Amino acid sequence: MLIVTDAFVKDQYASCVTENLKNVGFDVDLIEVPVGEESKSLEQLSRILDCLIGHKLDRSSTLIALGGGVVGDLGGFAASVYMRGISYVQIPTTLQAQVDASVGGKTAINHPKSKNLIGAFHQPKLVLIDVDTLKTLPRRDIQAGLIEVIKMGVIRDETLFGMVEDELESILDLHTPTLIEMIARACANKADIVSKDEKETGLRMVLNYGHTFGHALEALTHYKRYRHGEAVSIGMNCAAQLAVHLNMFFLTDFERQRTLLNRAKLPTTFPHDLSPEAMYDAMSLDKKSLGGKLRLILPVRIGEVVIRDDVTEKEIIHAITQCY
Numbered sequence: 001m002l003i004v005t006d007a008f009v010k011d012q013y014a015s016c017v018t019e020n021l022k023n024v025g026f027d028v029d030l031i032e033v034p035v036g037e038e039s040k041s042l043e044q045l046s047r048i049l050d051c052l053i054g055h056k057l058d059r060s061s062t063l064i065a066l067g068g069g070v071v072g073d074l075g076g077f078a079a080s081v082y083m084r085g086i087s088y089v090q091i092p093t094t095l096q097a098q099v100d101a102s103v104g105g106k107t108a109i110n111h112p113k114s115k116n117l118i119g120a121f122h123q124p125k126l127v128l129i130d131v132d133t134l135k136t137l138p139r140r141d142i143q144a145g146l147i148e149v150i151k152m153g154v155i156r157d158e159t160l161f162g163m164v165e166d167e168l169e170s171i172l173d174l175h176t177p178t179l180i181e182m183i184a185r186a187c188a189n190k191a192d193i194v195s196k197d198e199k200e201t202g203l204r205m206v207l208n209y210g211h212t213f214g215h216a217l218e219a220l221t222h223y224k225r226y227r228h229g230e231a232v233s234i235g236m237n238c239a240a241q242l243a244v245h246l247n248m249f250f251l252t253d254f255e256r257q258r259t260l261l262n263r264a265k266l267p268t269t270f271p272h273d274l275s276p277e278a279m280y281d282a283m284s285l286d287k288k289s290l291g292g293k294l295r296l297i298l299p300v301r302i303g304e305v306v307i308r309d310d311v312t313e314k315e316i317i318h319a320i321t322q323c324y
């Protein structure tokens with residue numbers, strides 16, 4: 001068994017996981033990668049593969065990804081290619097990874113030209129979530145991770161959205177039973193979507209709500225200024241604004257979403273140093289645009305979205321302009 005973790009998570013949690021596994025008779029090795037997105041690289045993948053080979057792990061072995069989405073994506077990808085695929089377990093320790101990245105079997109590393117360009121679909125055998133690990137996570141990361149729950153609420157689960165509205169303070173205070181209920185519900189939603197459309201040929205695309213805008217914003221700000229969840233928050237606000245403009249989403253629902261995002265201290269407006277045209281160009285480069293057409297996920301009510309590829313450049317730029 002090989003645990004893949006990052007330098008920070010190793011110090012906090014690796015000894016606990018390692019000791020527990022050793023106590024029940026497992027042979028456990030560990031490899032640590034540097035903290036941060038840069039570790040989703042061929043270099044770190046190669047180190048993990050060397051380690052798997054060096055410790056003579058075989059097809060019956062299991063890899064454990066212990067940490068945030070970076071370690072999950074990298075470890076999962078290593079498990080998918082080693083000996084044409086070995087089992088792996090996700091033990092996510094960030095809210096982002098607990099409610100989103102650890103579930104669904106998307107694994108990947110980055111290419112200098114684009115994020116997540118080299119990857120595979122490989123489902124974990126188990127996702128083990130201990131919400132107590134969130135106690136060491138900075139509050140900004142809790143808020144940013146929460147966006148994927150709010151997103152899930154808007155795309156298909158109004159009850160979940162209402163739960164976040166009602167329990168926001170308990171969630172941000174890391175009240176354990178509330179967190180467990182919320183995270184379990186978010187994961188169940190994601191698992192349901194993925195079980196119906198694992199390879200993202202249709203339904204799974206709804207998970208990209210707010211993300212076409214968000215990815216463009218992250219790329220334009222060189223992945224430095226915003227947490228992923230913060231960029232998606234601005235993206236969701238803009239997608240909702242566009243839906244209002246297209247007369248498919250009530251203004252009251254738009255305001256309900258924006259109010260919750262703002263209460264969660266998530267941003268909803270674009271920075272003034274980026275023009276709407278630059279945003280639109282960056283969105284067009286996003287790999288989810290299809291045959292030159294931008295495919296957008298737009299809300300029709302809290303709890304339902306549709307996929308649209310017929311929205312014009314003018315309409316999109318207009319919506320961005322409304323979100324400064």
Ligand SMILES: NC(=O)c1ccc[n+]([C@@H]2O[C@H](COP(=O)([O-])OP(=O)(O)OC[C@H]3O[C@@H](n4cnc5c(N)ncnc54)[C@H](O)[C@@H]3O)[C@@H](O)[C@H]2O)c1
Nearest residue numbers: 008035068069070071093094096097100101106133136137
């Ligand atoms: N596979 C998917 O479906 C999917 C979905 C969404 C995002 N992702 C990927 O996930 C990655 C982002 O995930 P992330 O936000 O978890 O980033 P991350 O893994 O880089 O973790 C963020 C930071 O938190 C630290 N950390 C982890 N657990 C901690 C804890 N319990 N307490 C304190 N600090 C802790 C890490 O060391 C790191 O510095 C991106 O690479 C993204 O592409 C994948």
Ligand SMILES: [Zn+2]
Nearest residue numbers: 148211228232
């Ligand atoms: Zn996301």
